[in-house]
Amino acid sequence: MLLSVSDLHKSYAGPDGHLPVLRGIKMLLARGETLALTGESGSGKSTLLHIIGGLDQPDSGIVAVDGVDIGAMDDAGRAGMRRDKVGVVFQQFNLIPSLTVESNIGFQARLSGRLDQNWIKELADRLGLSAQLGKHPEQLSGGQQQRVAIARTLAAKPALILADEPTGNLDEETADKVMELMMTLAIETDSALLLVTHSHRLAGRMGRRLHLRAGQIERAEE
Amino acid sequence: MTNAGLLALLSHWRHNPMQLFTLVVALSLATALWSGVQAVNTEARASYDAAAETLGEGMFAQIIASTGTIPQEDFIALRRAGWLVSPVVEGRLDGIRLIGIDALTSPGGLAPVGLSDGKLTIEMITRGILFATQETLERLGEVDVRKFPSSDVAPAVILTDVGTAQILLGLDGQISRLIVAPQQPIIQPPLEVIAPNFELIPPQSGSDMGRLTDSFHLNLTAFGLLSFIVGIFIVHGAIGLAFEQRRPAIRTLRALGFPLVHLIALIVFELVGISVLAGMIGVGLGYFMAAALLPDVAATISGLYGQSISGTLHFRPEWWVSGLLIAVGGTALAAAASLWRLACMPLLASARPHAWAMQARRSRLIQTVFAMFLLVAASLLGWLGSGLVAGFAMLAALLIGAALALPVILDGLLAAGERHAKSIMEEWFWADTRQQLPGLSLALMALLIAMATNVGVSTMVSSFRLTFTGFLDQRLASEFYVYADDAQQAASLRAYLELRVDKVLPIQSANQDIRGLPSDIYGPVAHATYRDNWLFLDAVPDAWALIEAGQAAAINEQLARRAGIVIGDEITIAGQPFKVVGIYGDYGNPIGQVIITEAKFAALFPDISPLRFGVRIDPSRVTALSLDLGADFGLTEVNMINQAGIKAFSLAVFDRTFTVTGALNILTLAVAGFAILMSLLTLANMRIPQLAPVWAQGITRARLGRLEIVRAVLLALLTTALALPLGLSLAWTLLAVVNVEAFGWRLPMFLFPLDYARLAAFAVAAAAIAALWPATKLARTRPVDLLKVFANER
Structure with a gap:
């Protein structure tokens, strides 16, 4: 199993004491699978995604990626896991402004030592970015920037793709195109895709769906 | 309405106390360096004025003899012929300058101690009394003449009557020189008829000593101004950032009906308040700095030019006022561009603060053109100019031109590094450093000026010392x-x-x-x-x-x-x-x-x-x-x-004579170090969104922190490398232009690689220390804070 989450708890300190965000989450995800995580604001979707991506740490519970418990890793170990196994697509793109589009796309692939220039070229072609490779992110539109962020993740061929509202800033038509492409490419690279979204329409296109409410899985749909 | 607007504006400082701290400290330090130097100058000049009054040097025409001294009978012959002259006998007594004057015949203004002040009368000055400051009298050995302490007499000078001076100096019947009163009878026989061996020297606008000490003070003033400019660079940066960050608040105020003129007036009022506060702190600091430096300045003046000045500092309102004025003026200069932009900002302009670090290409181009213009002007002044003023103008054009050119040169070097990067982290490092450059360029300019001044002055002083050692040999x-x-x-x-x-x-x-x-x-x-x-x-x-x-x-x-x-x-x-x-x-x-x-x-x-x-x-x-x-x-x-x-x-x-210059060098470098620290701290908060994606993709916070230090060290090294040729040009100007004009001889220029290496190590260490805090802060940034960058607003 590529991803295994069991009995995951997380809370944040607030003015009224500790506020539980995740309460006993359990989930599994295999290679080639697609899973949508839905829920209202504050239900804990992003926190779960961040913990799975090694960006945050749980209070208790186990998150194992490729059989390795990331909770037992130190900072450098988690960084290595993010570099080698996980790719995250953020809603706010979070491109590196000082690098060109081409360098942004190849960034994680080069970090993980999996740079494949032909694959990057193909990705750029299929995402309509070939003409933008020499530009800097600030010179691109929002849709273009989002496609660069997706390309960056796919270029590294990570085992697990985590996407946090990747089309939240795009119009419906563009969002559909981008999602279609991302799913196709994820399947082609035999990656697992975990998508956090508000959109039931987008969630409906995933293989499975988990609905979160108040930090717990309310229902699971196939 | 005014109160509401002022509260809205002032709330910015409450939320950004570090920015306010930077602004006040930078302005205070700049004012302290400037006013400290001015205090030293004012004090020294007061001593020269007392000396000039005592000696009457340069104020009146004088008669001297080619044989050395003037026989007393010739003086009498001149008086009888209608020449209104007054005798002066001078020499050294226990190494102290002793001057004998004739109070009855000396022209008005020559009397040093105010003959009408009641304490000192004509009667007293003709009865064999030695007048000097208490300090000078204590240095004098045993003499059988009454001593009278007077603070009106110049330091290291003893004043007495002609007769007493002749006895003490063993110049019986001899006079050193004659002072010629400005008003003379219309008909009088020519000097060469009465005394063919005598020479009439016309009054001078300034004596040689005056010119030499003026050049020394010009040097000091230049250093003070340079240090002040370094400080103003930081102030400019802090004000610019504050204006950018307040754009949303300003737009909201205007949208709510707050008149623009009223708003600008409030900001000016706010800035004047801050600058007066910083100015007062600065003048206070400058006073302590001057008090610490003045004894060494006294040693410098005495060692270089043989003039004596008082070693203690007095309260003088003029430099307090000038210190406050320069603080307000400097703030106005630093804020002018930001105020102008604010005045021109359309109401519907984007409220999102422009990335402070991102300068428009146009302003970069203007800066490059202006830098080129100044560098060409410096070359022309070096080639065609003559005189002390041209020398200092060349120095100013060279330094400011080079400072303005610095970001452009550094950007080129970093771009070259980026092109030759082998790994993605190298490529990111160079590209990210380029991106930080606009935000750091003011601090780096300050470092460049401080380093170049240091290299230039230490080359000049060390060349001087080497020549002097050879001369002693x-x-x-x-x-x-x-x-x-x-x-x-x-x-x-x-x-x-x-x-x-x-x-x-x-x-x-x-x-x-x-x-x-x-x-x-x-x-x-x-x-x-x-x-x-x-x-x-x-x-x-x-x-x-x-x-x-x-x-x-x-x-x-x-x-x-x-x-x-x-x-x-x-x-x-x-x-x-x-x-x-x-x-x-x-x-x-x-x-x-x-x-x-x-x-x-x-x-x-x-x-x-x-x-x-x-x-x-x-x-x-x-x-x-x-x-x-x-x-x-x-x-x-x-x-x-x-x-x-x-x-x-x-x-x-x-x-010891160059202790003052050394102290100013270190202070200037310290101010530049402070500028780097403050810039890095300011940038550190703005860096999180730039660094979070890199962290998210698998680079640890510790490594990012280490890279921040490497970046600061690299920029300091590059700046130092550029400061070296600039400093050597500065040294050449000081030795070949300023020194010749001020001292009358040209010194050979020597190079001191070890000194430069030490300076470079100092600058790099200062940059590394300055980067340590922001880097540690970054390395310890909580993941939750980094995650805020990725947080979706939903």
Whole structure:
């Protein structure tokens, strides 16, 4: 199993004491699978995604990626896991402004030592970015920037793709195109895709769906 | 409405206390450096003014005699012929300048101590009283004349009446010079008819001493201004950032109906308040800085120019006012561009703060063009300009031009690094450093100016020192020097030494004016010591042989330059002509010097017998000889100095003279270090969104923190590398342009790679230390704070 989450708890300190965000989450995800995580604001979707991506740490519970418990890793170990196994697509793109589009796309692939220039070229072609490779992110539109962020993740061929509202800033038509492409490419690279979204329409296109409410899985749909 | 607007504006500082701290500290330090230097200058100038009033130098025409002194009967003859002249007798008593004046005939304004102030009356000044500051009187040995302390007299000067001065100086019936009253009778016989040997020197706008000390103070002022500019760079950065961050608040205020003019007035009011507060702190700090530096400035002035100034600081309102004005003015200068942008900002302009670090390409282009213009202007001034003002203008154009060009050059270097990067982290590092450049460029400019000043001044001072050491090696060729207490002891000593050492070289001198310039005449014996060690800058062949033959003389460079004397010219010493056959370097000596042979000296100045002797002896026998002299003549260490001792003393005096410059250098560098720290701290908060994606993709916070330090060190290194040629250009300007104009001689320029390496290490260490805090802060940024960058607003 590529991803295994069991009995995951997380809370944040607030003015009224500790506020539980995740309460006993359990989930599994295999290679080639697609899973949508839905829920209202504050239900804990992003926190779960961040913990799975090694960006945050749980209070208790186990998150194992490729059989390795990331909770037992130190900072450098988690960084290595993010570099080698996980790719995250953020809603706010979070491109590196000082690098060109081409360098942004190849960034994680080069970090993980999996740079494949032909694959990057193909990705750029299929995402309509070939003409933008020499530009800097600030010179691109929002849709273009989002496609660069997706390309960056796919270029590294990570085992697990985590996407946090990747089309939240795009119009419906563009969002559909981008999602279609991302799913196709994820399947082609035999990656697992975990998508956090508000959109039931987008969630409906995933293989499975988990609905979160108040930090717990309310229902699971196939 | 005003209160609401002011509260909205001031709330920015409450949320950004570090920014307010940077602004106030930078402005305070800049003002402190400026006002501290001004305080030192004001104090020193007050001392010169007292000296000028005491001596009447330059204010009135004067009559001097080519023979040295003026017989009293000639003075009487001149008075009888209708010349309104007043006698001055001067010389040195226990090493202190003693001046005798005639209060009854001296022109108004010459009296130093305010004859009408009640404490000091004409009666008192004609009754044999020595007037001087308490400090000067304490230095004076026992004399049988009443002493009267007066703070009105210039430091290191004793004032008395002509008769008392003549007695104390052994100048019975002789007068040093005559002061000519500005109002003279219409009909009076020409001077050459009454006294053909006398020369009338017209009043001068400034004496040589005045010019020299002016140049020193110009140097100090330049340093003060430079330090101030470094501070203003930081202030400009802090104000610019504050304006950018307040754009949303300002737009909202305007959208709510707050008039723009009213808003600008409030901001001006706010800035004036901050600058007055910072100015007061700065002036206070400057006062303490000046109080600490003033004793060394006194040493510098005394060591370089022989002028005495008071070593203590007095409260003077003018520099408090000037300090506050410059703080407000500097703030206005630093804020002008931001205020202008605000005034031109359309109401519907984006409220999102422009990325402070992102400068528009257009402003980069303007900056480049302006930098080129200044650098070309500096080259033209160096090539075509002449005079002290042109020299300093060249320095200013060079420094500011180079500072403006710095970001452009650094950007080019970083782009080259980016092109040659092998790994993605290298590529990101170079690209990210380029992105940080606009935000750091003001601090780096400050570092560049501080480093270049440091390199320039240390090159100048070290070149000066090296030349001076070589000069001492020439001048202090004898291994041992002995001082007799009186003529009788001197004769015995000479006879005693001649039996025991290789050669005894008597040292004797007389004061004479050569072409109207005060000079010392030396009469050394003919010996290889002089022939071998005194190297001429310009001379006829066999110059020493001609001097030893008794018809020729050698003069120092200062006398040659000031009196326009060249090889082959004739000068008159005590009425006898001498042909100038050699000109030698005489660094550090403010007055003229002439060397003639011992026999001629004895004939011209029969009353002077040598009390000092240079002794040529095997250095290993120096200690034994000094013990013998102690036993046989009762001489103490005061009377015996070995060559090494004199050299060490001379170098110690020389080194101390530049303490002030050194202190200002360090302070300026410290301000630049502060600028880097504050810039990095400011950027650190803005860096999170730039660094979070890199962290998210697998780079640890610790590594990012380390890279921040590497970045600061790299930028400091590159800036230092650029500061080196700039500093050397600065040194060349100081040595080849400013020094020639100020001192009258040109010094050779030497390079000191070790000093530069040390400076570079200091700058890099300062940058690394400055980066340490922000880098540690970054390395310890909680993941939750980094995650906020990725948080979706939903």
